[in-house]
Amino acid sequence: MHVAILLPCYNEEQRLERTVHRLEELARSWRSATLSVVVVDDGSTVPAALEPQGGVADVYLLRHPSNLGQGAALQTGVAFALRLVPSVDAFVTMDADGQHDPESVRTFCEHLDQHAMDIVFGNRFLAGRSEDMPRSRALILRAACVFERWVTGLKLGDAHNGFRVFNHSVATALDLKQDRMAHATEFKQLVAKHRFRYAELPTSIAYNTQVLAKGQSNLGSFYILKDLVKAYFFNG
């Protein structure tokens, strides 16, 4: 199985390097898979610098000339991975700041393969609510989940979880026009539109101080809503 792991990053500094090293450890232990790590630096003020350990995974670095947004970075990563190896079996999207557990990559890819799914979404609530997750964040995510169910019709229990694994069909159909954070909803709209087979699996998210400081604020949900409304009227 050839797995392309897409890591969009913006000013992640040391966190990115730690995530890549953890992915290399995964590549070392997962002998039946070939891993390609595609880092997309989304115009960081200090360009991402990486020193992979080497030998176990292919690591590629792409740079956007300016900050275009996480959705744009993911689409760039997918475009590159499709060009790189046309036979990639699984595409993984995860955050570069270390909030997602790299070990989940293996579980998700195996589920995708064994259950003939097109896409597997991560669900942080299936793993039991993290004690570190702020209460306000949990509330907003629940509201976003209800909204996404209404918009897409998909019965999913989490919203805006950046951890997902999908196959070649989804990657080929993917054409994210939401450059910023609203791409997560666009992903689900795509799945609904093409009637892709989907599932969700528990995934843990580490809400440490760095993740909370650097990640989205609760206000971000209003910007996502604004982007979706804007796209509805102007992208059509």
Add this chain to the structure above:
Amino acid sequence: MFQVVFVAFILLLLSIDAVFVTKGAWRSQRLYMVILLGACVVAIAPRYFTPVAEGLGVGRLVDVVLYFTTVILVRELFISRARYVRLERRLTLLGRGVALEGVQQLARRRFGKD
């Protein structure tokens, strides 16, 4: 009193624009000046324009101006927003092209792994 303040404000705007606004696009600048000076004239002597408004079936000329201004501004807003969205999309595609052209391979997998 209002007329004096209004005319002074418009003249101030025109003076600032004449000094600081970059030169070029003379036709649009002249049109802009004519519109503002016209507003001055209407503010100073509104009674001369009331018959025009009544001829159009509106009580005051200022209402005619407000109706047209509102419609034009809303139209401009929508056109500008649509243009901005298209421009943003082109910028994204351009940035993606640059990223794909300049890709670096930082580590290469060895066959058979260790």
